Each structure stands twice: as C-alpha cells, then as structure tokens.
Amino acid sequence: xxxxxxxxxxxxxxxxxxxxWVSGGKLAGHVSKAGALGLIGAGSMKPELLKEHITKxxxxxxxxxxxxxxxxxxxxxxxxxxALSLGVKIFFTSxxxxxxxxxxxxxQKAVVVHVTxxxxxxxxxxxxxxxAVVCEGFEAGGHNGREELTSxxxxxxxxxxxxxxxxxxxxxxxxxxxMASMILGAEGIQMGTRFLMTHESSAxxxxxxxxxxxxxxxxxxxxxxxxxxxxxxxxxxxKEVEKIESLxxxxxxxxxLTEHLGKNRxxxxxxxxxxxxxxxxxxxxxxxIKEILSVQDLxxxxxxxxxxxxxxxxxxxx
Numbered sequence: 001x002x003x004x005x006x007x008x009x010x011x012x013x014x015x016x017x018x019x020x021w022v023s024g025g026k027l028a029g030h031v032s033k034a035g036a037l038g039l040i041g042a043g044s045m046k047p048e049l050l051k052e053h054i055t056k057x058x059x060x061x062x063x064x065x066x067x068x069x070x071x072x073x074x075x076x077x078x079x080x081x082x083a084l085s086l087g088v089k090i091f092f093t094s095x096x097x098x099x100x101x102x103x104x105x106x107x108q109k110a111v112v113v114h115v116t117x118x119x120x121x122x123x124x125x126x127x128x129x130x131x132a133v134v135c136e137g138f139e140a141g142g143h144n145g146r147e148e149l150t151s152x153x154x155x156x157x158x159x160x161x162x163x164x165x166x167x168x169x170x171x172x173x174x175x176x177x178x179m180a181s182m183i184l185g186a187e188g189i190q191m192g193t194r195f196l197m198t199h200e201s202s203a204x205x206x207x208x209x210x211x212x213x214x215x216x217x218x219x220x221x222x223x224x225x226x227x228x229x230x231x232x233x234x235x236x237x238x239k240e241v242e243k244i245e246s247l248x249x250x251x252x253x254x255x256x257l258t259e260h261l262g263k264n265r266x267x268x269x270x271x272x273x274x275x276x277x278x279x280x281x282x283x284x285x286x287x288x289i290k291e292i293l294s295v296q297d298l299x300x301x302x303x304x305x306x307x308x309x310x311x312x313x314x315x316x317x318x
Contacts (some may be wrong), residue, residue, distance in 0.1 A: 003165040004188030007089030007111060007131055008062055008090060012303055014178075015134075015167060017192025018068020018092055019043045019142065019281070023054035024202040027195060029060025030295040039066045039092055043073055044267065047082045048080035054086050064090055066111075071096025086106050095143065096129040106272040115169075117145020117154070126162045133162065134190055137170030141283035143195050144222055144229045151181065157183030173285040175305035193283040200295050204273030207280060208292055215286050227254055233280035237265060 001261045004013045016023060016031040018041035030256065040053050050067070056067045056282040065130065067083045069076050072095045080091065091105050094115035103111045106129055114125040115134040122133045137151030138144065141271030149157070151170045158166055168186035172178060173194040181189050196203050197211065211219075222231045224242050226249075244256045261279070269278020293301070 002134065002187045004167060008037045008066070013038060013182075014297060014299060015066075015188060015190040017190055018042070018066075019192050019196060019201075019270075021201035021267050022192075022196050022201050022203045023068070025056030026060070026202045027198070027202065027295070028053070028065050029057035030200045031055070031178075031195065031299070032063040032065050033061035034296045034299040035063070036299055037066055037090070039062060039068045041068050041072045042079050042083075043068070045075075045079070047075060047078045051082055051086065054083060054088060054260055058092065060315040061226040066090030066092055066093040068094065070094050071100050076101070080105065084110065088237070094132065098130055102130055112166065117148045118142035119151065119154070119157040122158045122166075123161045126164050131166055132165040132188075133158065134167045134169050134243050135186075136190075138166075140169055140288075141196075141220065141231045142217040142281040144231055146229055147202065148192065148222075155181060155186055173284070173286050174288055175302045175309055176307055177285070179301060179309050181193065191218060191285055194289060195295070195302065196282065196294050197286075197289050197291060197292050200297055203270050206275055207270055207278075210280075211282060211286055212273045212290070212292070214276065215289075217287060219286060220284050224257060227257055229302030230279075230281060231283060233282045233286070235269075235278075235280055236276045237269070237279055241302070242284075251267060256292045259273065276283040 013034045014036035016038050020041050020043040023041035027041045042050050067088055069079050090111045093114045098114040103110050112130045113132045115129045115136055116122045117136055125133050135154050137154050138148045154221040155168050165187045167188040167190050168181035169190040172189045172191050178189050201307050220231050220233055222229055224230050227276045248256050261287030265279035268274040
C-alpha cells in the first residue's frame with residue numbers, strides 16, 4: 001500500500017485515463033474490477049449518458065470507480081451532481097482552474113485529483129486543496145500542456161514542488177515505464193493509450209487495428225499549439241490541420257480550426273472508426289504497444305513484471 005492506493009482504496013496504483021469516446025463504463029468497470037482505478041471520460045457526455053455509463057460500471061464491479069471531468073465543459077456541474085447522487089466519490093478534473101470545483105467536491109466528501117503539465121500548476125492544485133495531482137508529460141495523447149515537458153523532466157520537478165501524492169502520466173505503457181515513473185517520485189501511474197488498446201475500450205476496432213498496422217517513429221504529432229494542443233495519430237485529418245496551421249494565424253487560424261473540428265471529428269474517428277477523416281488521439285508510447293489485451297491480462301502482466309523488476313534492481317551493473 002502507498003498513498004495512492006490508500007487514497008482510492010485500490011490494490012494496484014494504476015489508473016485508466018479518462019479518454020473522450022474511449023473510456024466508457026465498460027472499460028472503467030473492468031479496470032476497477034481488476035484492482036486498479038477505472039475512470040469514465042465524461043468530457044463528451046450529457047448527464048443522462050453519463051448515468052448510463054456509471055450504472056454500467058457499477059454492474060461490473062462494486063470496487064471504486066472515478067469520473068474525469070473537463071472543468072471548461074458546460075455540463076461539468078451537472079455531471080458532478082449526478083455522479084455524486086449515484087455514489088461516485090472520486091473525481092479527476094482537468095482543463096481549467098483547480099479552484100473552481102475542488103472545495104465544492106471536498107465538501108461532498110469526495111476525493112479530488114487535478115491534471116497538471118507543470119510544477120507551477122501542480123503547486124496551485126495543492127494550494128487549492130486537491131488530494132493528488134496527475135502530472136502529464138508531453139508524450140501523452142489527446143489534449144496536452146503547452147510546456148512540452150516530458151515525463152522524465154516533469155515528474156521530479158512536480159515531486160519537488162508539492163507534498164501531495166503524484167500520479168504520473170504520459171508515455172507509460174508497461175512495468176518498466178511504471179517503475180521508472182515511481183523511481184522519479186510518482187506513487188501511481190495513469191495510462192490512456194495503453195488502455196485504449198484493450199478489448200474493453202470503446203475505441204472502434206478499425207481504430208485499434210489501424211494503429212497496430214501503421215505505427216512508426218513519427219506516427220503522432222502535437223498539433224494546434226496556438227489553440228488547444230492535442231497529440232494526434234497522423235492521417236488525412238491531421239494533415240489537413242497542419243495545412244491550415246501553415247496558411248493562417250491569429251483569429252483567422254482559430255476560426256478555420258474551429259470550422260474544421262466542428263464535425264464530430266473525434267467521435268467519428270475514435271468511436272465510429274473513420275480512420276481517414278476522424279480525429280485519432282493517441283500518445284507516443286503507441287510505438288511500443290504491439291498487442292491488444294484484456295484489461296485483466298494487462299494489469300496482471302504489468303504487476304507480475306513490476307515485482308520481477310523490483311527483485312532485479314540490486315543486480316543492475318554499473
């Protein structure tokens with residue numbers, strides 16, 4: 001047991017990422033059933049749909065589950081109230097100030113974690129009263145920080161900045177990257193892309209198969225840095241984004257990107273399998289993911305290999 005497993009009342013210090021269109025009740029329920037913490041990605045959900053996913057997860061397991069809520073989403077308050085009414089007590093917040101909802105959630109006896117991309121923001125989160133922070137490195141898929149700090153640089157910097165528990169994210173996919181994160185100061189890890197590539201994720205099978213068949217060293221790229229930075233798998237859609245960014249700037253760039261994105265691109269790509277024109281959000285670690293596993297097999301494999309690594313550390317040659 002450490003502070004992260006104690007905080008969430010879980011067996012393994014592993015949390016699934018709250019990915020839009022990917023992290024539904026099925027994935028969250030099976031992650032929690034396996035002894036880790038499953039998160040439902042509520043960023044695209046109306047309250048009634050969120051209720052369906054919470055109920056689905058709670059039918060799979062009686063273990064704790066959590067909700068990831070982007071603060072800037074217009075339904076954030078309604079989502080929180082609904083989740084609380086259904087007995088959810090773990091909230092991961094992102095994309096906004098930790099001051100906005102932390103006290104409200106803490107007053108409801110909830111556990112609050114905020115996602116950060118810099119040590120400065122991590123300290124603000126601690127000052128706001130959160131229970132832990134996720135420090136997400138530049139390697140991560142989807143929405144990303146502008147600081148471009150990699151996990152190896154970010155984790156120890158956040159460790160020095162705060163006293164609350166740290167959950168590392170970005171580039172983590174197996175026991176070795178988990179061990180490295182914890183040596184640097186994390187007490188738990190969060191994986192998005194690795195859980196996307198499981199049988200239980202909501203990602204379309206065409207999306208998963210496309211990643212396995214087409215990944216190379218430059219498959220992902222951080223785009224839209226001037227608006228909302230996001231790491232995408234390269235396809236026709238991402239190339240169109242790059243072209244827009246090369247032709248426009250300022251307000252005109254924002255307008256063109258908004259127009260280009262306003263066609264359910266993320267849903268079409270990740271949930272419905274439009275590989276060419278959909279928005280495909282994945283992290284750099286996709287380069288090292290070679291198979292699709294069940295959630296139970298993935299977590300069991302990671303924890304077994306993690307224990308073996310702990311035994312090998314004294315034998316490392318210098």
